[in-house]
Amino acid sequence: MIQYLAEMFSYPFMVRALVAGILLSLCAALLGVSLVLKRYSMIGDGLSHVGFGALAVASALNLAPLMVAIPVVILAAFLLLRLSESGKMRGDAATAVFSTGALAIGVMVVSLSTGMNSDLNSYLFGSILAMSKRDVVLSVILSVVVLSFYLFFYEKLFAVTFDENFARATGIRTGIYNSMLAVLTAIVVVLGMRMMGALLISSLIVFPALTSMRLFKSYRSVILSSVVLAAVSFCLGMCISFLYGTPAGASIVVVDVILFMICAFVSWMRER
Amino acid sequence: MFCLKCDHVSFSYENQVVVSDLSFTVEEGDYLCIIGENGTGKSTLMKGMLGLKKPSSGKIILGEEIRPSEIGYVPQQTPAQKDFPASVWEVVLSGCLNSRGIRPGFGALEKRLAWEKLQLLGITDLKEKSFRDLSGGQKQRVLLARSLCAAKKLILLDEPTTGLDPVATEEFYHLLLNLNKKYQITVIMISHAIREAFAHADHIMYLSQDSYFYGTTEEYLDSEAGRRFFRRCSV
Numbered sequence A: 001m002i003q004y005l006a007e008m009f010s011y012p013f014m015v016r017a018l019v020a021g022i023l024l025s026l027c028a029a030l031l032g033v034s035l036v037l038k039r040y041s042m043i044g045d046g047l048s049h050v051g052f053g054a055l056a057v058a059s060a061l062n063l064a065p066l067m068v069a070i071p072v073v074i075l076a077a078f079l080l081l082r083l084s085e086s087g088k089m090r091g092d093a094a095t096a097v098f099s100t101g102a103l104a105i106g107v108m109v110v111s112l113s114t115g116m117n118s119d120l121n122s123y124l125f126g127s128i129l130a131m132s133k134r135d136v137v138l139s140v141i142l143s144v145v146v147l148s149f150y151l152f153f154y155e156k157l158f159a160v161t162f163d164e165n166f167a168r169a170t171g172i173r174t175g176i177y178n179s180m181l182a183v184l185t186a187i188v189v190v191l192g193m194r195m196m197g198a199l200l201i202s203s204l205i206v207f208p209a210l211t212s213m214r215l216f217k218s219y220r221s222v223i224l225s226s227v228v229l230a231a232v233s234f235c236l237g238m239c240i241s242f243l244y245g246t247p248a249g250a251s252i253v254v255v256d257v258i259l260f261m262i263c264a265f266v267s268w269m270r271e272r
Numbered sequence B: 001m002f003c004l005k006c007d008h009v010s011f012s013y014e015n016q017v018v019v020s021d022l023s024f025t026v027e028e029g030d031y032l033c034i035i036g037e038n039g040t041g042k043s044t045l046m047k048g049m050l051g052l053k054k055p056s057s058g059k060i061i062l063g064e065e066i067r068p069s070e071i072g073y074v075p076q077q078t079p080a081q082k083d084f085p086a087s088v089w090e091v092v093l094s095g096c097l098n099s100r101g102i103r104p105g106f107g108a109l110e111k112r113l114a115w116e117k118l119q120l121l122g123i124t125d126l127k128e129k130s131f132r133d134l135s136g137g138q139k140q141r142v143l144l145a146r147s148l149c150a151a152k153k154l155i156l157l158d159e160p161t162t163g164l165d166p167v168a169t170e171e172f173y174h175l176l177l178n179l180n181k182k183y184q185i186t187v188i189m190i191s192h193a194i195r196e197a198f199a200h201a202d203h204i205m206y207l208s209q210d211s212y213f214y215g216t217t218e219e220y221l222d223s224e225a226g227r228r229f230f231r232r233c234s235v
Helices: A002-010 A012-037 A043-060 A065-086 A091-113 A118-125 A133-152 A154-162 A164-169 A174-196 A202-215 A219-244 A248-271 B042-050 B079-083 B088-099 B108-120 B136-150 B166-183 B194-200 B217-222 B224-234
Strands: B002-013 B016-027 B031-036 B057-062 B071-074 B154-158 B186-190 B203-207 B212-216
Touching: A002 A012, A002 A219, A012 A043, A012 A133, A012 A154, A012 A174, A012 A202, A012 A219, A043 A065, A043 A091, A043 A118, A043 A174, A043 A202, A065 A091, A065 A174, A091 A118, A133 A154, A133 A174, A154 A164, A154 A174, A154 B088, A164 A174, A164 B071, A164 B088, A164 B136, A174 A202, A174 A248, A202 A219, A202 A248, A219 A248, B002 B042, B002 B186, B016 B042, B016 B057, B016 B186, B016 B203, B016 B212, B031 B042, B031 B166, B031 B194, B042 B071, B042 B154, B042 B186, B071 B136, B088 B108, B088 B136, B108 B136, B136 B154, B136 B166, B166 B186, B166 B194, B203 B217, B203 B224, B212 B217, B217 B224
Parallel strands: B031 B186, B031 B203, B071 B154, B154 B186
Antiparallel strands: B002 B016, B002 B057, B203 B212
């Protein structure tokens, strides 16, 4: 076992993937608590599909992928949040339209430009080799931003998540916090999707929060437990991926599912 | 001294007028119930009082000593709160945010304030409980405690007894009456519990599609509109 671990850490790409991945998982878990509680669980999924479309277009046009994907996904995040607020089109419907639309566009572009090859596969299901040095740096910066955002505005974020109307009435500018959530989520999704895959990145956002909510009853404990769960499931998933040669994203999600079922079972037993 | 004054206030959504030309004054220490059918703009009017929605014409003026962020507000519960993992203490403390400004965290002052409100409403034993595990009446007490943390003199409640059983409803109205009489807190409440509203409130605002009534409860019960409304309710 230890031998395997030592071997795992001897590959620079694995170390990069681990560092960037753990940091991104932490960010996703923190943002995820707010998103899940605000009933925006599907937004990560929608955004990752938009990200997929944007990456496909960027690579077809030979542009820097992140430079295209990040602004496009941020824009999509704003639109999705705004649409769910205005109520003309329900948020879930808007998310469905965005995600399938962008996925279709992405598939069209990829198949027209390079033909259906392994590129598409790695976009959709992620690749452990995808993390470059620059991604690691970006992930570090992003996680510092997300962590300080959470620490500094913890109480306000709680108020905005728990009861937006009350928060607005007591003079909290809820729009700013919602926008921050949207922007940071968009960046997490874009950075994480190349490793986790467009189809699976949203699991980093929803699973830690949902699993923690089975077990814990206060906001603070849910937040702390989400962060720990995110790191644990990421590391376990990576080990499985390395040992059995399975895709990293899928391995992590499988660990997430197992943890969720264990916690759901524990909470069910406790209530009986 | 007046606490809140509406001066020819109207509200509209996308050119559709929902509330038109209201003028009334709420004095300090009043207990006002706003009643009326659905779609007559009760919630809109309340949002206006809170400064969350701008009137399309007219003015809403707050009393001298009240700042907009110092109005206590008990909104309708949202579906998201059903399974929200938060302790009662976290919820009540979040009412103190308006006095913190940009500073993160809560100080001893806020914690004492929150504790006082728990004591005032007799829910200190719920402090560590999870909000989602409480009964409907307990939840409303917690939300009331939170609003009192934010409020100095005025609280606004939007149908606080929806979904409560008759006993819990009666208790909640009593609690409000106590706050109103003993601590001189002005109460403005949208209500569906007509009987309790008439029994406890000293002023009634009745909104209908095309007109409104504002006056004391006795005046309302004596008025033509009041008699008609009451007859309909008691049938």
